[in-house]
Amino acid sequence: MADVGLLGVNKWxxxxxxxxxxxxAINDREFMVILGPSGSGKTTALRMIAGLExxxxxxxxxxxxxxxxxPPKDRDIAMVFQNYALFAHMTVAENIGFGLRMAKxxxxxxxxxxxxxxxLLGLEQWLSARPRHLSGGMQQRVALGxxxxxxxxxxxxxxPLSNLxxxxxxxxxxxxxxxxxxxxxxxxxxxxxxxxxxxMAHRIAIMKDGVLQQVGAPLDVYxxxxxxxxxxxxxxxxxxxxxxxxxxxxxxxxxxDTSVFSIPLDRRVVAPLDMGDEVVLGVRxxxxxxxxxGMTPTAEAVVDVVEPLGAQTLVYLSAGRMPLSMLIxxxxxxxxxxxxQLTINQDxxxxxxxxxxxxxPTRTLEEAVR
Amino acid sequence: xxxTTDASEIGLDRLPxxxxxxxxxxxxxxxxxxxxxxxxxxxxxxIVFPFAYVAGMSLYNEATGEFVGTANFRRVLSSTDFLPxxxxxxxxxxxxxxxxxxxxxxxxxxxxxxxxxxxxxxxxFLVPFVVPTAVVALMFSWMVNSTFGVFNHLxxxxxxxxxxxxxxxxxRFALPTVVLINCWRWIPLVALIIFSILQGIxxxxxxxxxxxxxxxxxTFRFITFPYLGRSMTAIGLLGTLLTFNIFDLIWLLTAGxxxxxxxxxxxxxxxxxxxxxxxxAAAAASVLMFLMLLVFTLLYFQRRDFKxx
Numbered sequence: 284m285a286d287v288g289l290l291g292v293n294k295w296x297x298x299x300x301x302x303x304x305x306x307x308a309i310n311d312r313e314f315m316v317i318l319g320p321s322g323s324g325k326t327t328a329l330r331m332i333a334g335l336e337x338x339x340x341x342x343x344x345x346x347x348x349x350x351x352x353x354p355p356k357d358r359d360i361a362m363v364f365q366n367y368a369l370f371a372h373m374t375v376a377e378n379i380g381f382g383l384r385m386a387k388x389x390x391x392x393x394x395x396x397x398x399x400x401x402x403l404l405g406l407e408q409w410l411s412a413r414p415r416h417l418s419g420g421m422q423q424r425v426a427l428g429x430x431x432x433x434x435x436x437x438x439x440x441x442x443p444l445s446n447l448x449x450x451x452x453x454x455x456x457x458x459x460x461x462x463x464x465x466x467x468x469x470x471x472x473x474x475x476x477x478x479x480x481x482x483m484a485h486r487i488a489i490m491k492d493g494v495l496q497q498v499g500a501p502l503d504v505y506x507x508x509x510x511x512x513x514x515x516x517x518x519x520x521x522x523x524x525x526x527x528x529x530x531x532x533x534x535x536x537x538x539x540d541t542s543v544f545s546i547p548l549d550r551r552v553v554a555p556l557d558m559g560d561e562v563v564l565g566v567r568x569x570x571x572x573x574x575x576x577g578m579t580p581t582a583e584a585v586v587d588v589v590e591p592l593g594a595q596t597l598v599y600l601s602a603g604r605m606p607l608s609m610l611i612x613x614x615x616x617x618x619x620x621x622x623x624q625l626t627i628n629q630d631x632x633x634x635x636x637x638x639x640x641x642x643x644p645t646r647t648l649e650e651a652v653r
Numbered sequence: 654x655x656x657t658t659d660a661s662e663i664g665l666d667r668l669p670x671x672x673x674x675x676x677x678x679x680x681x682x683x684x685x686x687x688x689x690x691x692x693x694x695x696x697x698x699x700i701v702f703p704f705a706y707v708a709g710m711s712l713y714n715e716a717t718g719e720f721v722g723t724a725n726f727r728r729v730l731s732s733t734d735f736l737p738x739x740x741x742x743x744x745x746x747x748x749x750x751x752x753x754x755x756x757x758x759x760x761x762x763x764x765x766x767x768x769x770x771x772x773x774x775x776x777x778f779l780v781p782f783v784v785p786t787a788v789v790a791l792m793f794s795w796m797v798n799s800t801f802g803v804f805n806h807l808x809x810x811x812x813x814x815x816x817x818x819x820x821x822x823x824x825r826f827a828l829p830t831v832v833l834i835n836c837w838r839w840i841p842l843v844a845l846i847i848f849s850i851l852q853g854i855x856x857x858x859x860x861x862x863x864x865x866x867x868x869x870x871x872t873f874r875f876i877t878f879p880y881l882g883r884s885m886t887a888i889g890l891l892g893t894l895l896t897f898n899i900f901d902l903i904w905l906l907t908a909g910x911x912x913x914x915x916x917x918x919x920x921x922x923x924x925x926x927x928x929x930x931x932x933x934a935a936a937a938a939s940v941l942m943f944l945m946l947l948v949f950t951l952l953y954f955q956r957r958d959f960k961x962x
Contacts, residue, residue: 335860356866368857372879381875382865429865 285346285359285436285469286311287332292341294327294493301327303493305341310485314463314470318480318516319490325473326441328490332471333362333439345437356385361435365442367426369414375425376401376410382433400428403462420451427459431466438463440472444479456482477517481505489513511640514565514633520597523571523607525564526637539564539634543603544582548629562643565633568597571609572626580624586617600625704943710936725937729925735938737913738921739945742897745832745917749896750889752836757843758881764848775848778841786838790905793834797821821907824914831906831915835899843892850884851877890953894946918942 287309294302302324309315317325330336332343334355343351350358361382370378380397388396401407404424414422423443430438443459444452460483463470474480480487481501489496489504489512497509508514514522525541532538537548541564574580584600584607591597594613599606600623609625617623634643714721729735764775781789796803797820805817820830854877862872900919903909909916909924916924918938926935 333860333864335863355864360864362861362864364857364861366855366857368855368861370858370861370876371855373875381862381867385866385868385871429861433865 286313287315287346287437287469287471288342288344289328289332290342290344292328292331292343293339294324294331294336295339300493302331305490305493305495307488307495307498309469309471312467312469314460314472314483314485315488316472316474316480316484316486317488317490318474318477320475320516322492323490324493325475325490327493329439329441329471329473332358332437333360334358358437359435360437360439361430361433362439363426363430363441363443365445367414367422367446369422369425369429371414374411374413375406375417375428378414378425379406379428379432381429386433396432400432403431404428419447420455423447423455427462431462436469438466438468438470440470442474443472445474445476459483478519481517487517489516491516507642508633509642511563511565511635511642514635514642518567520568520608520610522565522567522633524635525566525605525607528562528564530560530562539632541605543605546581546627546629546632561637563635563637563640565635566607566627566631568608568610570628570631571607572628573611573615574624574626578624578626581627582625584623584625586619586621586623589617589619707936707939710933711940713933715932715936716930721933725931725933726941728931728934729938729941732934734913734916734921734924738916738918741828741913741915742917742919744828745899745903745915746893746897748829748832749835749839750892752832753839753843753892754885754889756836756840757847760840760844761847761851762877764844765851775845778845780841781838782842784838786901787905789834789838790902793837794821794906797830822911824911827907827911827914831903834906835896835902838902839892839896843888846888847881847885850881854880886956890950893949893953897946 287307289305289307292302292305293300305324305328307328317328319325327336331338331351332345334350334353338351341351342349345358345360370381373381376397379400380393383393383396397410398407401410404427406421406424406428409417409421409425414425417425423446426443430440440459444455447455456479459472472479472483484501486498486500487504488498491512497504497513499507504513505517508517511524515524528539528541530537531540531545538545539548539562540546546564582602584602586598586600587606588599589596590599591613595610596613596615596617598609598611598617600609601607602625611617635641636643711725712720712722714724760778764771764778784792795801797805799805799817799819799822802817802820804820808814808818818826820826858876859872862876867875898919900917900923903915903917903920904923907915909920919942922935922938922942925931925938
């Protein structure tokens with residue numbers, strides 16, 4: 284139980300700016316996921332909080348206490364590593380009890396706590412086994428057990444699920460959420476998997492190239508990405524981007540025009556953009572729909588590939604020479620080569636600055652005034 | 654696509670029938686035999702045959718060619734030199750192993766630290782091992798020489814002693830001196846082996862230990878040592894046998910003297926063979942030494958570390 288603050292944290296590896304002026308505040312008992320592709324600096328950031336990497340500049344506070352000059356053991360943290368990092372020559376019980384023994388807890392207390400944790404994680408029958416005799420999923424539980432045996436005020440998890448197979452990953456994901464909730468503790472969880480981030484986090488911090496891109500609740504990040512990178516990284520399947528689109532005004536009618544279709548906008552765009560300026564139009568596959576008969580379609584497209592997922596079907600199409608994807612109800616059947624009419628709701632579009640990639644606010648003037 | 658392909662389409666039907674299952678059962682067995690044949694022959698020629706020949710020799714009077722039964726063994730066992738030699742060999746082997754393990758471990762741990770010039774240090778470390786034994790012996794003979802040696806110069810000028818020490822000639826110092834010279838030669842190799850084992854220990858285990866609050870000593874005791882222990886048991890066996898069998902360095906430095914203080918079993922065997930010209934007794938002593946090492950090896954393999962779990 285502690286809040287965490289990173290203030291102007293920088294880390295260089297030679298010429299490589301691994302973490303670039305990172306400012307991030309994590310609330311007490313918050314489940315914060317740091318999300319990003321490999322090389323984004325997310326693991327480095329976590330390791331700096333753990334004390335396994337030094338800072339080149341900046342400050343880290345845990346529970347109001349400045350910890351960056353302290354060694355890991357004095358930071359009151361526990362960590363779960365990607366490859367579990369279990370002690371190969373110790374039994375499961377010894378692994379779980381290691382931290383308590385190092386803290387010189389009385390032996391009876393260690394035994395009691397190890398049993399308690401083993402019970403919580405379903406490891407009772409494995410207590411005298413060595414880690415290498417356990418499956419990956421069991422090893423992961425032992426790693427979790429070792430972390431929670433000591434009541435640390437901050438739990439750091441570095442891609443703890445990435446070595447598990449798909450089914451087990453979903454199961455363990457749920458268990459970690461339950462565990463974090465029952466422990467009432469602060470968790471920082473690093474992953475490159477946006478589904479993990481969306482499902483587990485109270486808030487997500489998205490990083491790229493060492494720079495924090497956006498921090499927010501999962502749905503906020505999904506609905507209002509601050510830039511094109513976040514828009515593309517969050518959401519499965521990925522958002523469609525239409526390069527070279529332009530804002531266009533014809534009398535009172537405002538629209539955003541791609542080379543093939545045009546989406547009318549019945550609101551004014553509050554943007555540092557002039558009419559005719561180039562923008563990147565972003566539309567999520569789930570926001571493209573088949574036009575009902577009688578509706579004016581936004582675009583016409585040819586079906587290229589159909590990927591049924593069960594409940595939903597992912598369809599790849601070509602509108603003119605522009606590829607796009609769309610997610611529709613699983614009961615609708617399309618065949619490759621079929622020509623379909625599409626509609627795109629103007630409320631669900633995103634506009635991005637073509638150079639910087641930052642989002643162009645599309646609030647109406649009225650909203651802005653309110 | 655695949656389902657419409659049949660054998661004729663891709664020409665499988667034109668292959669001769671015997672080309673089908675390339676790795677048949679019999680074929681695999683005979684291939685295995687053929688592949689292991691060179692190694693088997695080599696072992697037979699350089700190890701088994703010579704040993705059988707020596708074992709045979711031990712039962713004959715090599716000068717007259719007459720069969721003497723156990724006479725050579727009785728001759729060796731009743732020799733006043735035999736038991737002292739066994740004792741010298743044991744002291745030699747154990748002290749070498751202890752010193753080399755302790756110093757090699759310390760140096761290996763030191764090499765495992767990151768510091769400037771570590772790679773250069775690693776290369777330099779191999780120098781003692783690359784120098785030929787004869788050169789090592791000659792070099793140290795001069796360095797420990799009681800009149801001109803650099804060690805005695807240091808001892809006299811520092812006032813540690815008023816008189817020079819005859820390292821190789823004084824019965825009190827001869828064996829320790831030879832042991833230390835041998836250690837000088839082998840410690841770097843031990844250090845490099847330990848260093849390579851240390852490099853193989855997952856870094857994340859160390860990191861986990863740091864996060865869990867382990868200090869330097871606990872980290873060594875609970876992580877480094879268990880990893881080293883396993884590999885060291887195998888290397889320990891090898892080191893024991895190698896060290897026990899060392900003849901050249903001892904012979905070149907002291908020839909077994911003074912007053913037999915450095916006469917280990919290999920030196921004794923050499924003396925039987927080429928000093929006393931008694932090849933039968935030398936063969937008998939060799940067989941005895943072989944049996945001692947064999948018993949040791951068999952006992953060593955009883956250790957838990959060698960058992961498959």
